[in-house]
Ligand SMILES: Cc1cc2nc3c(=O)[nH]c(=O)nc-3n(C[C@H](O)[C@H](O)[C@H](O)COP(=O)(O)OP(=O)(O)OC[C@H]3O[C@@H](n4cnc5c(N)ncnc54)[C@H](O)[C@@H]3O)c2cc1C
Ligand code: FES
């Protein structure tokens with residue numbers, strides 16, 4: 495039996511040292527909401543931990559040169575309440591506020607949501623739509639950047655090496671003419687791993703959509719970009735008629751992405767609800783701006 | 785591993801197994817039996833405690849993670865005398881049947897009061913969304929918390 499070790503580095507330097515001593519059964523822990531539950535469920539008791547939540551640097555949200563830097567240990571509750579995030583990445587606040595329960599949001603971190611790579615991870619759909627990147631550190635202190643989209647390879651699979659830790663998420667905030675929103679539907683009212691979610695980001699010139707990004711989560715191993723919907727949005731006038739068309743295309747996207755899965759019958763309808771929700775939310779935000 | 789933490793107002797320095805879940809540490813090592821384990825998956829809220837005044841499910845984090853932090857359980861509220869008013873309100877309103885969810889409900893309510901001493905009904909409902917009760921149907925629990933908010937005393 496291996497000796498269980500628990501380390502809680504307080505700085506990136508200490509983290510580097512801890513990573514250099516990491517063995518194959520040492521796990522990184524942030525909020526623990528996936529890891530602690532998983533270890534208990536799988537009856538794994540013999541392991542070591544590196545707790546990264548005592549590193550102050552990883553808990554900051556900063557606006558730097560047009561970019562928003564979110565420490566990997568920023569919790570859902572922080573994203574929900576933060577002014578910078580509310581203003582520049584409102585769909586991320588919305589996604590965070592939809593996660594689990596109060597108790598879970600008080601622990602769950604953005605870095606954990608990415609690294610856990612669940613098919614329906616809520617913040618991930620938003621981070622894809624914003625082309626967000628992560629900064630990753632390794633045991634010799636090297637730092638690399640990668641798109642969140644590329645880091646996540648499949649369900650529970652990432653490009654993260656054994657000695658690597660996500661330290662930051664970097665997002666370019668939306669401009670004054672840009673809007674974004676997120677919605678999801680899950681099995682239970684609040685506490686749920688969402689069964690289907692989506693994020694839409696639009697750029698508008700007056701009433702005309704000049705650019706769009708659309709990601710739908712849970713209809714593939716990771717959130718799927720819907721070019722079908724984006725093409726239908728681009729260069730069109732943002733109105734009720736367009737919305738109706740997009741809802742239909744949402745169903746088509748689900749059928750295209752998961753033609754053989756049983757859940758398609760439910761998801762092709764559910765997707766309309768969430769797209770409708772997103773449209774209404776964007777409409778509301780536009781009215782507020784006017 | 786030696787940890788330093790404040791548990792229900794007492795500073796402790798203790799050698800613990802940091803890889804235990806917090807719920808196991810509190811129940812087994814600290815004998816705080818108000819902390820209940822229901823689902824073990826973060827879903828039911830029976831194991832809710834306060835970590836630095838915020839409600840968390842103690843089955844979803846590791847004991848070592850509380851080093852340097854403050855933990856409060858129902859036993860802590862009993863010590864400060866706060867529990868009495870809450871319990872009277874819960875009992876009077878029929879908000880306790882089997883009682884399994886009660887400690888978790890109380891801790892979620894307490895976390896809410898720390899953040900907001902005058903929460904609305906909706907805010908109360910949101911604060912206990914992660915606490916399941918299979919007996920009461922929630923209305924009585926919400927009413928009890930509203931009465932605690934309003935300082936209504938029951939005999
Ligand atoms: C009851 C319940 C409800 C939930 N509801 C939702 C929901 O609605 N939507 C949703 O998306 N998720 C949900 N989740 C899942 C979970 O809460 C999130 O995925 C959360 O963001 C994970 O973050 P954490 O900090 O708790 O991760 P942890 O459990 O600490 O870690 C998760 C994994 O990521 C690794 N890791 C953590 N941080 C890093 C890092 N910085 N660098 C490298 N690796 C790292 C860990 O080693 C581990 O493998 C729910 C979980 C529970 C228990
Ligand atoms: S036992 Fe922890 S939430 Fe159910």
Ligand code: FES
Nearest residue numbers: 881885917918919
């Ligand atoms: S009183 Fe029985 S679960 Fe709530």
